[in-house]
Amino acid sequence: MTQHRAIVVGGGAWGLPAALELQTRGWAVTLVERFEPGGPHASNGGSSRLWRLADTQPWRARSLAGTVPAMERLGERIGEPVFRRTGALWRDDLSLPAVAESLDAIGHPADRVAADRVGEVFTGLRPDGRDALWVEQAGVVHADRLLQGALGAFRAAGGDYRPATRVTGIEAGESSARVLLADGSSLAADQVLLAAGPGTPELLAGSGGAPGLGIAVPLTPYIEEVVYVGDPGAALPAPDLPGLIDCAVGDGAGVYAMPNGAAGYKIGLDRPLRPLAHGTLGDDLDRAEDPERTEQIRSRVERDLTAIVPRVLATQVCTWTDSGDGDFVIGRTHPTVVLACGDSGEGFKYAAFMGEYLADIVEGGPGDAEYQEHWDPRRFGDATEPSGRVSAIGRH
Ligand SMILES: Cc1cc2nc3c(=O)[nH]c(=O)nc-3n(C[C@H](O)[C@H](O)[C@H](O)COP(=O)(O)OP(=O)(O)OC[C@H]3O[C@@H](n4cnc5c(N)ncnc54)[C@H](O)[C@@H]3O)c2cc1C
Structure with missing residues (x-):
């Protein structure tokens, strides 16, 4: 054959x-x-990425549900687990009903957490008047x-x-x-x-x-920065907190964050630093951190994630590609x-x-x-110019 x-x-x-x-x-x-x-x-x-089943759309939640057995099979194939369940808190004022409905539809209902109780479920999270969902089926992919x-x-x-x-x-x-x-x-x-x-x-x-x-x-590759925070003197720089999706309030930035063991707690904003030059990887290989963004993230930790020491341990810049x-x-x-x-x-x-x-x-x-x-790659028809619009976390 x-x-x-x-x-x-x-x-x-x-x-x-x-x-x-x-x-x-x-x-x-x-x-x-x-x-x-x-x-x-x-x-x-980098060493980690957030995973979750939660999404505003049921078809996406179904596809996300398919990632778990696939990760289990791959883990067996390579001889070590490729993900860890930590649970995640999803806080928002707009997307909660749709996310709850999607999770119900795939048979993984999430618990609603009242606004004043978020700091109990995610230790130290500053309440801001918005309810959240506790998403049991979430955690960290061991990317590396x-x-x-x-x-x-x-x-x-x-x-x-x-x-x-x-x-x-x-x-x-x-x-x-x-x-x-x-x-x-x-x-x-x-x-x-x-x-x-x-x-x-x-x-x-x-x-x-x-x-x-x-x-x-209509692809647009962007550069984005994540920051690792915690106590540099501790063996485990941050408590073993769950994942977090803290959607934007008004024009502010949304946050995604996850535990990273010895590397500290990792946090990013749904705001890219810039698009790649000429709309492609090409020779645009500058991955320098943006000190202003680093401080923006650090101060967000200081304000909102009060169980974590707001010290920057490391930064990481990488690309992702918006599809329009x-x-x-x-x-x-x-x-x-x-x-x-x-x-x-x-x-x-x-x-x-x-x-x-x-x-x-x-x-x-x-x-x-x-x-x-x-x-479908052909779904865009003639609309193949990059849109320049970046989807906010939890809002597509
Ligand atoms: C800061 C940040 C945080 C993220 N957080 C999350 C998260 O929490 N959860 C999550 O699910 N996802 C997250 N992502 C997104 C995730 O990392 C990407 O979706 C994923 O890596 C995309 O996979 P890919 O195979 O399409 O691209 P890549 O992983 O980039 O793989 C493409 C590969 O192609 C190679 N390549 C490119 N051009 C050529 C060429 N001409 N010839 C040969 N090889 C080439 C590249 O070197 C690269 O290795 C994050 C991304 C970033 C940047």
């Missing part, structure tokens, strides 16, 4: 688990990664462990891993595709999965004489190419799920009809 060949472009949160899954299913997979998994330039650096474990398993299964290798273009044929590399060489395969995160726009459009894929999607409507962009674009991008800042919790889902699509499957209605 002929072994099918696949090239996965991008060894990040989505591409790497998909490469592992395809290799495990008997494909001969080459994984081409411009840097290396977990590096600072794309979207997958997941990536390193998946990479180790991929290589052990015979996968061909090419780090420090930049893809410059893709030629999509009817029965095979060719991936062009920056050193002038190329690779061919039956199927290509394009999962290049913030590097996707240049590969869709084509650059430096290399061909594009001839489809346009806040939904992922996933599907087959050519007989030999599958596209997966537009993570909209919440794709890591889907890493294990996407490994299996994208492998199904590469193998010719249709995907879930409801998800594909929302994730």
